[in-house]
Amino acid sequence: MSKFNIENYPHKRLNPLTGDWILVSPHRAKRPWQGQVEKAVSDERQGYDPSCYLCPGNERAGGKFNPEYKGTFVFTNDFSALLNDSPEGMVDEGNLFQAKSETGICKVICFSEDHSMTIPEMDVEDIRKVIDVWCDEFAEMGKNEKINYVQIFENKGAIMGCSNPHPHGQIWSSSSVPAEPAKESRTQKEYYEKHGTTLLGDYLKAELVKKDRILVENDHFVALVPYWAVWPFETMIISQRAVQNITLLTDAERNSLAGIYKKLTIKYDNLFEVSFAYSAGPHQAPTDGKDYPEWHFHMHFYPPLLRSASVKKFMVGYEMLASPQRDITAEQAAKRLRDLSDVHYKSK
Ligand code: H2U
Ligand code: ZN
Secondary structure (H helix, E strand, C coil): CCCCCCCCCCEEEECCCCCCEEEECHHHCCCCCCCCCCCCCCCCCCCCCCCCCCCCCCECCCCCECCCCCCCEEEECCCCCCCCCCCCCEEECCCCCEEECCCEEEEEEECCCCCCCCHHHCCHHHHHHHHHHHHHHHHHHHHCCCCCEEEEEEEECHHHCCCCCCCEEEEEEECCCCHHHHHHHHHHHHHHHHHCCCHHHHHHHHHHHHCCCEEEECCCEEEECCCCCCCCCCEEEEECCCCCCHHHCCHHHHHHHHHHHHHHHHHHHHHHCCCCCEEEEEECCCCCCCCCCCCCCEEEEECCECCCCCCECCCCCHHHHCCCEECCCHHHHHHHHHCCCCCCHHHC
16 A cells, blocks of 8 residues: 555544544545535526615514615624623533523624625725724624624525525624634634744744645735635635734735635635635634733635535534544645636626
């Protein structure tokens, strides 16, 4: 048998941000598929949809009316998963039955008044306005004594459970730090205490030398497929400068973030010539007033599609019961994305 190498043989890779290992099986990438094929959803939409609960002037499900807004529009989620004024308390019926109250605020952000828009099709100046809303909301929610973590996210596409194609995202903030950022908080702190530098700063430096997983680079941000990616076309945007949260980005950095958000999502759309679904959002330091020099601002993009506009990756079987697994390697995915045009397929 020939010598082990990660291009050809099954192996595990460590995600240093979570401490989890993922199984990579490059030799399986040519496996035939006779399973479920998702219907490619036609993406032809009008700029205004009278039945859309996010379009300007329309009535929402809760009975409130949206203003005739232009650009971004933020409102408190009519069906908030967390409530700011729910009573505090806990249940402690021994080790096996523990519950704690959780308070928070949930908001919805419309990215544009135009129902037909998506981030990759928006102008960079308009994406910058979305970034500014993220900054303002993060700052305001972070000031709230009861809020210790702010999660901004975008669910895009029906395949990701997004309820409405109108371009929008959400913010859920909470009194405790949720599971995923809590893991990253622990690993980044351990790394910083050991090395005196941020985990993602050192990771980014090494990736910029290797180059095989880099997709897009500008003065302040890099988009790449992380070494430990689980989803076939999972990516991250990492700031070149280690900042704890989005409010610490300079004016130029905010523009660069808007620019790279657009460039990355154009590549995504160009991959299968379809409006590419994903769940994405930044991870940032907790907002409990403490200093977190180990925290390095970044965004994760988790897209479900695998081999076409209609075949998605299922996280089932072994993934559910044992460990996440992928066939196409992070390097192969990066090459495919990197080689795609920076011009959106619809504007060609
Ligand atoms: P998605 O990002 O998954 O599409 O969710 C949209 C959110 O919008 C969802 O959390 C809220 C839902 O509670 N919503 C309102 O606040 N008002 C409405 O009239 C409908 C949907
Ligand atoms: Zn709409």
